[in-house]
Amino acid sequence: MGSLANKVQVLCRIRPFLKSENADNSVTVEGTKTVKVYNHRDTSKELHFTFDACFDSSASQKKIYFPYIKNLVDTVFDGQSATIFCYGVTGAGKTFTIQGDDLNLGIIPRAMMQIFSNSSTRNIKLPIKLSYYEVFKENVYDLLRERDSGPGLPIREDSNRRVFVAGLKEELLNNFEDFKKLFNVAIKRRRTASTRLNANSSRSHAVLVIKLCCESKSDSKMYEGQLNLIDLAGSEDNRKTDNNRERMKESTAINQSLFVLGKVIEALNSGASRIPYRDSKMTRILQDSLGGESKSMMIVNVAPGESFLQDTQKTLNYATKAREVVNKEPVLDPITSSADSNSRKRSLNNSRNNFPGSRGSDANNPKRTKISNDSVTSSNDSKMRSRNISHHNNKNSLSSERGHIVDHSFNNIKNDRSKNSLIKNQTNSAEKSTEKISNEITKRLDRLESKLNNQFNSGSSVIVDSDVLDLISPTTKLKTSKALLIKGKELEKSGNLLDALKKFEQALHYAPELTSLSKHVNKLRLKIQNKSSETNLEKPINALKNDKEIFPIHILQNSLDGAELFSPTINKSKSHKPELPSFDQSIAQNKPNPQSNLSYSNGGGNWKVLASASKKKKTEIKSMMFSLSSSPFKPKPSSLIVQPDSLKNNSLLFNYEGIGNSNLNNNNLVKRRTFQTSNQSNGDLSNKLSESKKLTQNFEFNLKKRNSYTIDSDSGYDSSTNPSKKLQKSSKLPKLQSHSSDDEYNEPKSHNNPALINSINSADLKDLVKLKGVGKKRAMVIRDFIVNNGYIESVYDLVNAGLSKSVVNNILES
Numbered sequence: 001m002g003s004l005a006n007k008v009q010v011l012c013r014i015r016p017f018l019k020s021e022n023a024d025n026s027v028t029v030e031g032t033k034t035v036k037v038y039n040h041r042d043t044s045k046e047l048h049f050t051f052d053a054c055f056d057s058s059a060s061q062k063k064i065y066f067p068y069i070k071n072l073v074d075t076v077f078d079g080q081s082a083t084i085f086c087y088g089v090t091g092a093g094k095t096f097t098i099q100g101d102d103l104n105l106g107i108i109p110r111a112m113m114q115i116f117s118n119s120s121t122r123n124i125k126l127p128i129k130l131s132y133y134e135v136f137k138e139n140v141y142d143l144l145r146e147r148d149s150g151p152g153l154p155i156r157e158d159s160n161r162r163v164f165v166a167g168l169k170e171e172l173l174n175n176f177e178d179f180k181k182l183f184n185v186a187i188k189r190r191r192t193a194s195t196r197l198n199a200n201s202s203r204s205h206a207v208l209v210i211k212l213c214c215e216s217k218s219d220s221k222m223y224e225g226q227l228n229l230i231d232l233a234g235s236e237d238n239r240k241t242d243n244n245r246e247r248m249k250e251s252t253a254i255n256q257s258l259f260v261l262g263k264v265i266e267a268l269n270s271g272a273s274r275i276p277y278r279d280s281k282m283t284r285i286l287q288d289s290l291g292g293e294s295k296s297m298m299i300v301n302v303a304p305g306e307s308f309l310q311d312t313q314k315t316l317n318y319a320t321k322a323r324e325v326v327n328k329e330p331v332l333d334p335i336t337s338s339a340d341s342n343s344r345k346r347s348l349n350n351s352r353n354n355f356p357g358s359r360g361s362d363a364n365n366p367k368r369t370k371i372s373n374d375s376v377t378s379s380n381d382s383k384m385r386s387r388n389i390s391h392h393n394n395k396n397s398l399s400s401e402r403g404h405i406v407d408h409s410f411n412n413i414k415n416d417r418s419k420n421s422l423i424k425n426q427t428n429s430a431e432k433s434t435e436k437i438s439n440e441i442t443k444r445l446d447r448l449e450s451k452l453n454n455q456f457n458s459g460s461s462v463i464v465d466s467d468v469l470d471l472i473s474p475t476t477k478l479k480t481s482k483a484l485l486i487k488g489k490e491l492e493k494s495g496n497l498l499d500a501l502k503k504f505e506q507a508l509h510y511a512p513e514l515t516s517l518s519k520h521v522n523k524l525r526l527k528i529q530n531k532s533s534e535t536n537l538e539k540p541i542n543a544l545k546n547d548k549e550i551f552p553i554h555i556l557q558n559s560l561d562g563a564e565l566f567s568p569t570i571n572k573s574k575s576h577k578p579e580l581p582s583f584d585q586s587i588a589q590n591k592p593n594p595q596s597n598l599s600y601s602n603g604g605g606n607w608k609v610l611a612s613a614s615k616k617k618k619t620e621i622k623s624m625m626f627s628l629s630s631s632p633f634k635p636k637p638s639s640l641i642v643q644p645d646s647l648k649n650n651s652l653l654f655n656y657e658g659i660g661n662s663n664l665n666n667n668n669l670v671k672r673r674t675f676q677t678s679n680q681s682n683g684d685l686s687n688k689l690s691e692s693k694k695l696t697q698n699f700e701f702n703l704k705k706r707n708s709y710t711i712d713s714d715s716g717y718d719s720s721t722n723p724s725k726k727l728q729k730s731s732k733l734p735k736l737q738s739h740s741s742d743d744e745y746n747e748p749k750s751h752n753n754p755a756l757i758n759s760i761n762s763a764d765l766k767d768l769v770k771l772k773g774v775g776k777k778r779a780m781v782i783r784d785f786i787v788n789n790g791y792i793e794s795v796y797d798l799v800n801a802g803l804s805k806s807v808v809n810n811i812l813e814s
């Protein structure tokens with residue numbers, strides 16, 4: 001952790017109202033550092049957010065650039081790495097700020113002007129290097145090349161664990177004119193589209209990387225500095241966008257990566273041992289900028305107006321968290337020799353997090369391209385990097401759809417051509433050594449790929465980890481996934497679903513973009529789970545038929561309050577009254593037993609047993625229901641849950657942990673309160689006997705206390721059993737008037753089914769839509785809630801997202 005001096009700076013800029021918008025004063029700047037917004041939930045209340053600087057809608061590009069941005073760019077001349085990224089909702093003015101337009105030059109062109117105009121005074125070695133790429137739907141595309149729609153460039157790590165984009169083109173620039181020509185072509189390649197919220201919305205994150213060598217003022221040594229200018233795609237509330245299918249897909253990728261960015265920030269602030277950089281391409285790319293050694297600045301762009309208030313509040317909260325991130329102090333190493341102009345000696349410790357597409361991928365830096373098991377660059381990389389500026393002969397290219405830079409005269413930009421020949425010589429010698437390295441890399445890559453292919457052909461179910469995966473060329477990935485697909489299909493045809501699933505999963509690992517395959521994998525998983533739950537359930541039924549002793553209704557035998565004791569083994573045990581017919585008979589007849597009201601049903605792969613007490617016994621409990629279900633996520637039920645029926649009929653439901661019991665719905669059991677034992681023994685029914693005492697006690701307790709519980713009459717859902725502490729705090733919800741002495745029963749783990757919670761927390765719209773009762777709109781609500789509020793711990797947390805409790809109950813059945 002660095003000193004506070006290397007904190008991430010946050011600037012906030014409010015966009016002016018557009019002609020189409022109704023102006024109001026819902027977002028204003030107070031002083032120079034504070035933004036005031038009205039609380040979107042209660043507009044009579046104000047919220048204040050403080051940042052390093054705040055700019056209202058009247059602020060010009062110039063006012064923002066000086067002194068904040070200029071100072072940061074200056075640090076690059078000292079050999080530092082600096083990053084500026086614009087964050088905000090779609091249409092908030094990010095591209096305007098970072099790129100600008102013809103009349104309002106943004107940060108990128110201004111920074112280039114600053115660099116070139118300082119080239120002589122700060123002794124910057126020309127040419128400088130520039131790369132520019134976008135992250136579109138989790139694929140990295142080079143914006144300095146013709147647009148391609150392939151799988152994109154891989155992100156790799158070198159032997160010093162520095163992340164870089166492999167195969168990225170790096171252009172050499174001598175003056176601002178070079179930059180202008182190149183950039184005006186490149187920005188046209190960036191993916192943009194018209195959405196309801198922005199006629200020219202960026203659909204990708206764009207990263208511009210500038211590297212330069214400069215003589216330090218302090219010690220007259222040469223250092224390499226790097227500037228990263230990033231225009232993040234805007235988060236989108238799809239309730240407002242009316243996005244079509246394609247835009248929705250883009251939007252999901254955008255929101256997801258911004259969500260991960262939030263998680264990274266949170267993890268950094270909480271000192272977590274694992275920072276989830278790898279969870280998205282953009283965060284991997286930002287590794288040095290957040291938590292690394294870069295000097296970083298976030299510009300948070302805000303769209304004004306009441307209609308954006310909710311987004312604004314979220315954005316400002318997000319930015320507030322980003323402002324707490326403290327980066328490491330950079331340790332700068334000078335370039336050591338003129339022949340190896342870029343070989344800055346950095347220790348392993350202080351060079352771990354490097355910016356991709358730059359130092360790590362530096363063709364002229366043998367140290368950085370050193371080959372290790374997890375570090376290779378393709379031979380193409382070196383060729384690409386060593387190219388000089390390709391002067392695009394597209395004369396019309398200066399007109400751009402957005403952000404075209406006009407032909408301003410920049411008299412103060414000085415070119416020192418004589419310096420170029422020296423650099424050229426250095427570059428040539430470095431190119432030779434790079435070629436050597438590239439050949440070695442290619443050989444190693446071939447060896448690695450053939451090894452992987454052998455593993456695959458020998459039927460090994462190896463799943464390469466993501467590090468290794470990055471090393472494989474896109475073509476090999478596709479080939480491998482295709483071969484695995486074919487194998488999977490064969491296995492599926494032959495009925496070997498489990499092995500088929502393994503193959504499909506492997507194929508998906510290599511080609512995650514195959515959405516149809518992903519769907520098929522999910523279907524197959526479900527099919528297998530259903531099958532296994534059927535077979536799992538046959539066992540207990542057979543066990544019941546053959547060994548009546550293990551039937552779990554025994555758990556009621558010790559009830560102290562006089563509740564009727566039921567057991568299918570009743571005719572074996574003299575202590576059991578009333579005499580009940582053999583459970584075998586009930587099952588055989590598949591109808592309620594007239595005397596015991598013991599019934600059996602088997603629907604949808606689940607089974608349950610009903611038993612009720614005799615009225616003669618005047619017990620409080622008139623009926624009992626057992627429902628044993630096998631979770632699709634956990635084939636073996638792991639705990640027993642007791643659910644009292646609605647209080648009207650004083651019945652109880654016993655249910656194994658696990659969801660997917662279609663009978664639950666039929667019987668409205670979801671409306672019942674749920675308690676769970678702490679016993680985590682596996683599903684053998686006989687194991688449950690050991691729980692009987694505890695359950696009985698609990699059961700007894702709840703019977704005594706039940707009158708004091710408040711029932712939500714709308715849904716029949718009892719808030720007292722709500723596992724979400726948050727919800728219990730909510731004033732809108734009925735309060736628990738009496739608490740169980742045994743707290744574990746107030747925290748039913750059934751609402752914390754890890755697989756279900758994980759699936760929800762992945763915030764993937766496709767997965768969310770699959771949940772019971774969740775349509776596209778609700779899925780978006782859930783996704784947005786998670787994106788904005790972090791992971792949920794209980795399904796009932798979703799009530800806070802605005803879902804009704806009955807919908808949440810439905811989800812529990814998914």
Ligand SMILES: Nc1ncnc2c1ncn2[C@@H]1O[C@H](COP(=O)(O)OP(=O)(O)OP(=O)(O)O)[C@@H](O)[C@H]1O
Binds near residue numbers: 198232
């Ligand atoms: N400070 C500003 N002054 C004048 N116009 C602005 C300003 N900020 C943004 N705009 C205008 O608002 C519109 C939306 O801005 P912009 O495209 O930069 O948003 P964005 O945040 O990049 O959106 P997206 O994430 O969808 O790409 C554009 O027409 C832009 O010219």
